[in-house]
Amino acid sequence: MPPGRLSFSLNPSWMHYVSRAALAVALIAGLLRYALLDYFDPLRCGALLSKGRFLDDKRQNWQPDGCMMHRYMEKDSSRCLSGRDVIFIGDSVTRKLFFQFAHVVDPALPTSPPADDQKHSDHTLVSDSGTRLTFYWDPFLNSSRVTEFVAVERGSGVADGRHPQPALLVLGSGLWYLRYSDSSGGLPAWESNTERLLGHISRAPELVADEIVMLPVEEVVSTKLTRERADTMRIADIDAMNSDLYHRINPPSSDTVRLFYSSHPPLPVSFPSAFNLMLDPSRTDDGLHFSDDVVNIQAHILLNSRCNDVLPKRFPFDKTCCRRYPWPSALYLVFLSVVFLLGPYKFASSWYRKGYAMSAVYETMDENKPLLVYSGILCLIFMADRTSFWLKEQKQFDAWMFGGFSFLSLVAGLSTLRKSDKDLGFLNREQTDEWKGWMQIAILIYHYLGASKVSVIYNPIRVLVASYLFMTGYGHTTFYVKKADFGFRRVAQVMVRLNLFTLLLAYTMNTDYLSYYFTPLVSMWFLIIYGTLAIGCHYNDRFPFLVTKIFASMGLVSLFMREHWLLQTFFYILQRTCAIRWSADEWAFRVNLDLWIVYFGMFTALATIKIREYRLTEHPHWHTAVKSAIVISGLVLVWYMLFEVSQPTKFVYNTWHPYISFLPIGAFVILRNASNVLRSASSRLFAFVGRCSLETFIIQFHLWLAADTKGILIVIPATRWRMTNLVITTIVFVYASHLVAEATGEITTWICGSDSKTLPLTARAPTTAQIPLAGGPSDETGKGADGADEPEAASQHVPSWADRLAEGSTGSSSSAFRLWSSSDRWDLGLKTKVLLGVGLMWLLNVLWPVS
Structure with a gap:
């Protein structure tokens, strides 16, 4: 009899166990330090x-x-x-x-x-x-x-x-x-x-x-x-x-x-x-x-x-030595109580209806998981960055550490490469998820080490942020041109999916909504894209008319952002009517820095559609055009790297960025899709991060970084334990982002509903050919930022935020999840729900005490 072979396999849930263990270590370490070591020095x-x-x-x-x-x-x-x-x-x-x-x-x-x-x-x-x-x-x-x-x-x-x-x-x-x-x-x-x-x-x-x-x-x-x-x-x-x-x-x-x-x-x-x-x-x-x-x-x-303890205590809370955190006002305390206790209350009431049966605990938790996640994660974030439960320390840039983290991330991403049996097509879903994922990791390393003062790092990071906006323009334009679904439901789905957690976080942390600039930025551009394509939408099949509308939108948006008094007047009206106090200067800087890249994404989407429509990939000169594009793209990337390194400061580079960012982005897109092998391969690790990239971008402000991004979170005391802290907080942070991404999808589905016919989750069989770039027809199964292909069935995995935005999906939803105890009694329409939400925010803004 041949000797038995040893076999080893990991439990599929090992990542959940590791994440929960890291969270338990962080909580226990924080509690012990807070109760014992800091008893005689609570303010540090x-x-x-x-x-x-x-x-x-x-x-x-x-x-x-x-x-x-x-x-x-x-x-x-x-x-x-x-x-x-x-x-x-x-x-x-x-x-x-x-x-x-x-x-x-x-x-x-x-x-x-x-x-x-x-x-x-x-x-x-x-x-x-x-x-x-x-x-x-x-x-x-x-x-x-x-x-x-x-x-x-x-x-x-x-x-x-x-x-x-x-x-x-x-x-x-x-x-x-x-x-x-x-x-x-x-x-x-x-x-x-x-x-x-x-x-x-x-x-x-x-x-x-x-x-x-x-x-x-x-x-x-x-x-x-x-x-x-x-x-x-x-x-x-x-x-x-x-x-x-x-x-x-x-x-x-x-x-x-x-x-x-x-x-x-x-x-x-x-x-x-x-x-x-x-x-x-x-x-x-x-x-x-x-x-x-x-x-x-x-x-x-x-x-x-x-x-420190004398100065006004308001956002950002970037001085934590010898300083007490402010006690919440009455309204603030009521809001925190509702947010933190809503999830546990829903769980308790659901369990009560099941007779407090121990066998029903897991089922009840699963039914109420979205609200439990929201309550738990928001409470965790508040505890991390608005109390002294965990410590905060300053950032420190180190070039070797930046290079080391980047290299390790690249190795980890490449080690999880997988190849599909089929050509997945131009800018397919797995590819865009991977793109968002590795860009998000680079941005996280950049923020953690405080590399914003280093121009040669800051400049490429600006291109990464612009790449997200490029995908926003590409995805929404493709959807609206091909689907022509300009209904209110899709607008609500996109806006709720983008803003639900960010708005709750802004109120919970008593911060400024615009400080989480990426969410308002992509929300604004979505509305601009929607408005551009919705006006005269019955004539969108006429290409000259469509192009003229986009150019008109470019002119109007540029005029509005360059004439500073227009934006100041708009923000003044918001302050007088809605008690919203935003900085026009800060917002103008954010928008003008990437003023044109969304439109480049829109034109790329139109070009993609026309290439498919006219079947240009079958043209005899297509291979020559592709090879020429590859060579030019390589030269463009080399030129960009030399150009950005030659800039004396990041402020000088910022003056060039709006006009040149489309060059490295376009070059990367061409090179990434240059062959069947490249289009069919993707990194599972990068794609995983990409599917919760919106959440990682927002949650990092308080749960991985600290002091409203000005510092880093320390869960185990003593500066010499920084690397251990990095490992623990990274695990907790990514796990929290993943849970929030899933929960937001389900809550968005409850609020807005879903329409699988016009808002597909994923596609298993395409109805139109993708652009193979390498030439010849393809039978790819995936799709990317356009999200326009009809599905045969819905995938069970939670789509990434940008895919949801491009496709209008909010992810798979548990049929048992309800916000209210009786769905028949609270069967509110979508517009009523949205109106109630906007009205509640207006009331909170008006009553909220000014810091």
Whole structure:
């Protein structure tokens, strides 16, 4: 008997198990950190002041542990300080910090004393907003002026309100006690004076300033000090002084006392020990005073500590250090409650009607899966980006990491290649899904690493975004020209499918709808395409008339977008009538950047239809034309790569992009469809991502990225675990996007219904020939962005969003899914449902509190 052969097979549901396990790990890790590790530092103030590291080799991007720093500009600094006094008292290290702080508050202020002979002098600067910044030279912190500030007693100027309380008081000393130990008394004198100052602060009836900062004694670079300084400023003494300072400000028992007796707070003094963590020998010339860029980061830490929780708390929430998330308003809280509880309520009510039978749990969950997914994912996203449950950290671009991620993605995509037995045709479904998928992966890597500042990466990414719009123009035009279905149902299906989740997310996260720019962008272009083709649709079979309409649409849209006052007037009307507050400047930038590519897609669709109609693929010169097109396309791609690399900045490239983006897109389309082999092969991984590309683009804002795309999500604390976090959050993010894509399809079907005759899911047998490009007839079974072929039967897989848009389908729908308990009782028409939805949004907008 021959020996048995070992066999191994994976459970088909292994991806679901892995995704759920990753979600469980993220939830458990977040809960443990939130409940235990962050109990004494829930706002990450302590992390901001004491922990962190540089993310880059150039030591420019300082990352506090588990939170995001805000780079303060003049406007934010002025709003925080509100024209109040800021006082620095101390030595030359404190003086350098003072000038950098002042320069951040007002870039017009100097970064150093005006002359060398004024270094050991007092300095007063006034910002443009009226903030008075004062530095008092007192390297020993033992003058009467210091005592006047910190020894506040009842009846004194600050206590009784005769003198305004400073917004910030910064004290720095220590090195002069070491340098001149013979005359100053050295370490014992410093210790005694420090105890005296902190004693005055702790006994004061009220805070002498909104925030008091005691600077750590700066760690010097002994090898770069002069001989006199090196002999007296010893690292061991500096470490002992900082340790003494830390334990005086944060006594060992303070955490335990706070745990049981919250009425006994620790000493109200901030101690930014992180200042010494960012010092590097390469950043100092004399071993004592460090470069402006290092001290500038220290100034930003002071501003983040003082101002983050003071500034208005509205979108985007990109400063998470030392900052509370705002509590929702009453209406906002009601909305969140409805969104988060609707799914569980529907499940509970359905299970109740089945007698709470355990055998009916899975069946009930499946029936109510769309609402459960929406409630669960929206709650997860809110928890991720509107609470401190998980941490957020800053992005950091790394060229090697960008190249590595891109290469690994390419390898993974190529490893899942599959080839059909038949030629699937020009821009077939699998191909367009794959196209959307690999483009989306590239865009995700680009966003995660913050590569927008790198022009040679930004420029091609702009072409990828334009490619989505090209497919929008191609798909909708093909459908409307071939099907001539201009009914309201299809418009509703496309608009609901595109916007349902995005609108709910905008309300849930209290953000701006236009901030999720891709959804409103493709929605706007769909309506423009619909309007262009619907007007005089009875004459669409007349090619000159159709082309004239498209050119007229190009002219009108260009005029509207270039005449800025028209868009501003339109947005003003929306604000007055619907309480919608959108930025005309931002929207004009988004639209004008890709103003022509949709029309290129429309003309490509018309050309495709005409090639089929006139059977040009059977022409004897077709092969020659195809070969010429392939050569020209290759040259165009080479030219584009050389051109975009040669642009000095991305802003210069943006001026060219609207007029040249069609060249690389058209070249790619020709090369991708150049042969039967290329048309019949596609990557399953890329196609999977492509089928939920709309959801990944939207959900990434909060569940993979963080802080409204400004940072990244950290589910396991500690910056050194970034790669582990990337793996876990990527799995959770993609799984959530996949579930939302399925759920949105089913809910859209419930709202709009379906019509398989005019809105097919997929095609198994085409009725018209595709364009093979390589010549000769083909018997392909698939179709792509046009989606115009009639099906014999519906596929069971969920189509991609762009295919749904091109075909009007919303995916397979469970016949058991109902939003209401009784479908007969709530048998509302499509127009009634849409009208109710628009009316509800109008009411929410009008009643929603303005941030």
